Amino acid sequence: PSIQVCLSVNGRRHELELDTRVSLLDCLREHLALTGTKKGCDQGACGACTVLVDGERVNSCLVLAAQCQEAEIATIEGLGEPGRAMREAFVRHDGLQCGYCTPGQICSAVAMLAEYDAGVPSAVGAAGLTDAEIRERLAGNLCRCGAYNGILAAVREAGR
Numbered sequence: 001p002s003i004q005v006c007l008s009v010n011g012r013r014h015e016l017e018l019d020t021r022v023s024l025l026d027c028l029r030e031h032l033a034l035t036g037t038k039k040g041c042d043q044g045a046c047g048a049c050t051v052l053v054d055g056e057r058v059n060s061c062l063v064l065a066a067q068c069q070e071a072e073i074a075t076i077e078g079l080g081e082p083g084r085a086m087r088e089a090f091v092r093h094d095g096l097q098c099g100y101c102t103p104g105q106i107c108s109a110v111a112m113l114a115e116y117d118a119g120v121p122s123a124v125g126a127a128g129l130t131d132a133e134i135r136e137r138l139a140g141n142l143c144r145c146g147a148y149n150g151i152l153a154a155v156r157e158a159g160r
């Protein structure tokens with residue numbers, strides 16, 4: 001069955017006629033042409049599809065587009081200045097190889113730093129995030145090329 005869905009993505013409102021079963025991921029890629037968000041596993045295991053829903057990291061393959069009508073959605077195309085700074089840090093530190101996981105990594109890292117700035121409890125408090133903490137907080141984003149050291153360096157720099 002189809003329904004009318006109204007989504008706010010990267011600050012723009014979209015009215016769509018969608019099958020109720022369409023995931024947010026498929027909606028972004030196939031209906032809104034926002035193909036920066038990637039599909040890896042399509043079952044919540046890889047993090048390639050990470051977007052921000054009201055500032056929180058979400059695997060967009062695991063939620064229905066119709067569930068997100070009240071929310072503000074941000075994708076890799078719409079992260080603004082924090083996204084730009086993080087992208088540049090990824091390039092500087094070789095935080096990627098094939099690049100497929102990169103949009104999800106960047107969305108996740110930007111939200112993670114915002115959570116940290118907002119005071120989400122940290123084991124080290126004001127001293128800043130440790131490498132182990134950054135790794136743990138980004139554990140939901142897999143990189144099959146194994147560019148983790150570069151990713152860590154990029155996030156460390158962007159988080160300064």
Ligand code: FES
Pocket residue numbers: 038039040041042043044045046047048049050059060061062
């Ligand atoms: Fe959504 Fe892998 S595609 S977690």
